[in-house]
Amino acid sequence: MNYNSEMPIYLQVIQDIKKKMVQGKIQPGEKLPSNRELAVIYKINQNTAARIYREMEIAEYCYTKRGIGTFVVEDENMFEQIKEEMAEELLRNFMTGMQDLGYKKDDIIFQIADYKEEE
């Protein structure tokens, strides 16, 4: 994972984890990697890893059993909700940005239809 310098690492990792939950790579109720494992996986410090889970817990994406581990929330609706939230935010940012630049809906749709994925 390459970290963008504009956004704090811990937020980038949270976003990555949320993405994996939406993509089904992480299942509801699943045990997440331990702090120490997460630190290794993402090449970050253990404290940063701890902070990531702390913030995710506040957002109710996961919960913690002391001495046992951190677990993804069981609620399946949460996953759908996260997906929609993330999509909404992307859409809103994109549309207001494009409209600020003077593009109309039709232009935008046209550009998307024309969009090629990068390699």
Place this chain on the structure above:
Amino acid sequence: MNYNSEMPIYLQVIQDIKKKMVQGKIQPGEKLPSNRELAVIYKINQNTAARIYREMEIAEYCYTKRGIGTFVVEDENMFEQIKEEMAEELLRNFMTGMQDLGYKKDDIIFQIADYKEEE
């Protein structure tokens, strides 16, 4: 203007100024507000204002005549170029984000067609 806490203020202001250039609210060759005025307008510190013009100068969006003021570049093509760059970046971010979430082009176009501007 409301500042998003995640992105440095000076970048947010630069983006806003670029937007105004694209929208024609700022014309090629036009004199920009002084550091002090900019600081007042955007409710930022004067140092931040100075930095904004410094960065924009580096990007060749404007130039400074000492003792006279800061001026927008005269080149009209530049404006078109900025517009396209910003649009491209918006598009790329949006599409990769949505595709990461599992949306296909058709879903995306559908959602945009359905998009209502906020009041």
Place this chain on the structure above:
Amino acid sequence: MNYNSEMPIYLQVIQDIKKKMVQGKIQPGEKLPSNRELAVIYKINQNTAARIYREMEIAEYCYTKRGIGTFVVEDENMFEQIKEEMAEELLRNFMTGMQDLGYKKDDIIFQIADYKEEE
């Protein structure tokens, strides 16, 4: 300040600050000590100081202006609310504790009437 080993230091400091707000030693809207100052005052690490303000911000006891400082919330009602919350918690803990031990209300009132402050 003497730290009790059973409760995390940052929670003890938060409690102390809340107490000072209730006692009027800290006023609504007042600027709080900087992270670095707080660290010195309470003989804690700067990171711990930062965490204290972060948690207090989540609880909406204060808010932060980056590069400027951390400020107590302006809302005066908040102070009264904190006082009542803290008193309620003390009362609840005390009463359930005493009643668990078999004391009745009258015994308890009698003991309080009899209570002498320590030197």
Place this chain on the structure above:
Amino acid sequence: MNYNSEMPIYLQVIQDIKKKMVQGKIQPGEKLPSNRELAVIYKINQNTAARIYREMEIAEYCYTKRGIGTFVVEDENMFEQIKEEMAEELLRNFMTGMQDLGYKKDDIIFQIADYKEEE
């Protein structure tokens, strides 16, 4: 039993057991549940259960006969003493807490007189 996350579980259980001794639910000289049973009753780990008896032994609330079990101390005075100690600590914590918040004895007595048990 609901465990408060701020205090170590073993301390919470010890408090609970002391409470039961004071309430007469546990009699002097009585045999206490085995480590395993205690672990099941309180939904804790067996190691934690062992630690609980170890600590209680140190405090001379009980003693262990190897191969037979753990027994509550026979001394009846001990029970009265525990009750008074616990009450004193509750009282002291409560009173200093309330006085720190600015309440006077009369306010406090009034609030207690007004106190309704929760269902």
Place this chain on the structure above:
DNA sequence: GTGGTCTAGACCACA
């Protein structure tokens, strides 16, 4: 081994 807390020391962006 797990999460939680704490320290020391550093660097960055912002005012």
Place this chain on the structure above:
DNA sequence: GTGGTCTAGACCACT
């Protein structure tokens, strides 16, 4: 100067 983030390394309580 301010707050925010990050690392390295340590200790503790609990399973």
